[in-house]
Amino acid sequence: MAFKQSINQVRRRLMHKITRSVGDSYSNPKLTPGQKVDIKKVLIIRPNHRLGNQLLLTPLVQEVINTFPDCKIDLFVKGGVAHPVFENFEHVNKIIQLPRKPFSNILKYTGGWVSIKSTKYDLVINGDKNSSSGRLLTQIANAPFKVFGDLDEEVQKQYADHKHISKSPIYNLRSYLTKIGFPKNDSPVPVLNIKLNAEELAQGKIVLDDIIKNDKKTICIYTNATGAKCYSEMWWESFYARLQKEYPTYNIIEMLPIENISKINFKAPHFYSEDVREMGAIIKNTAVFIAADNGIMHLASASLTPTVGFFSVTDPDVYAPYSHGSVALHTNETTMDFWIKSIDDILK
Secondary structure (H helix, E strand, C coil), rough: CHHHHHHHHHHHHHHHHHHCCCCCCCCCCCCCCCCCCCCCEEEECCCCCCCCHHHHHHHHHHHHHCCCCCEEEEEEEEECCHHCCCCCCCEEEEEECCCCHHCCCCCHHHHHHHHHHCCCCEEEECCCCCCCHHHHHHHCCCCCCCEECCCCCHHHHHHHCCCCCCCCHHHHHHHHHCCCCCCCCCCCCCCCCCCCCCCHHHHHHHHHHHCCCCCCCEEECCCCCCHCCCHHHHHHHHHHHHHHHHHCCCCEEECCEEEEEEEECCCCCEEEECHHHHHHHHHHCCCCEECCHHHHHHCCCCHHCCCCECCCCHHHHHCCCCCCCEEEEEECCCCHHHHHHHHHHHHC
């Protein structure tokens, strides 16, 4: 493990230990019987710059919109990727963007924290219970109602999928709202969604058609990932050869990362885009998207495309794609025959 990664892990563990009791002393305002709680202005906090983490926030944003149709939402995030992710969310009023490198932009970083204290909200939600800065920001935020993110035991017993990083804050919010007088909500949890519009989808089809130049359906793979989540070239080449054998009537294309890396040595038709929404629109025009656990896997899920996610070191209970027939496959516990069967179930 690199020295910088080691330092960051130690820092995160220390901060988590320091902040784990933040919010324990918070108590809701006392409400009179029958008093209506009017939620118009909401702050959702998720100070993480990674694409996947911003995409995984989209179900919570949809949940808030579904619950409070007249509300306006401010998002407190890090980096600029939230702007394209939430571009088509009309209820998102403002994106408060922390710089990715706070010590290089200390004034902007401090200003972001100060804005939380100086702006009045009706409801503040910490989007990740394991985020130390999220808990601190929720604590200092100016709002009568605050959701810090801890799931009580009853909710954990009720929902077998409560560990999922997108679903957990939704179950927590629903539980919290029932405690302040809102009716119980048992509707299906929203899925990841970047709300691609018709124009974007049409342009995505044009780009895809230029790559494949035929009318066959398309399987899209993405062979890159970060760190230990990344499978070897031998692994991917073996799997790619199996895909070619099993699906001769399908196109198989590869989406490339910014590093221009291909674990199958560029054997398939391939493409690259720097535009998150364009990538999502191209993926949406394919039959299935296949990748290891990474941000692009979540982008495929958020484009509402059936997604196959390969997991070996991360927990699928926390990060699995879960919409439109998507599946998470633990490659240490299953075989390639099982993976093909899972893809067959999607394509049939």
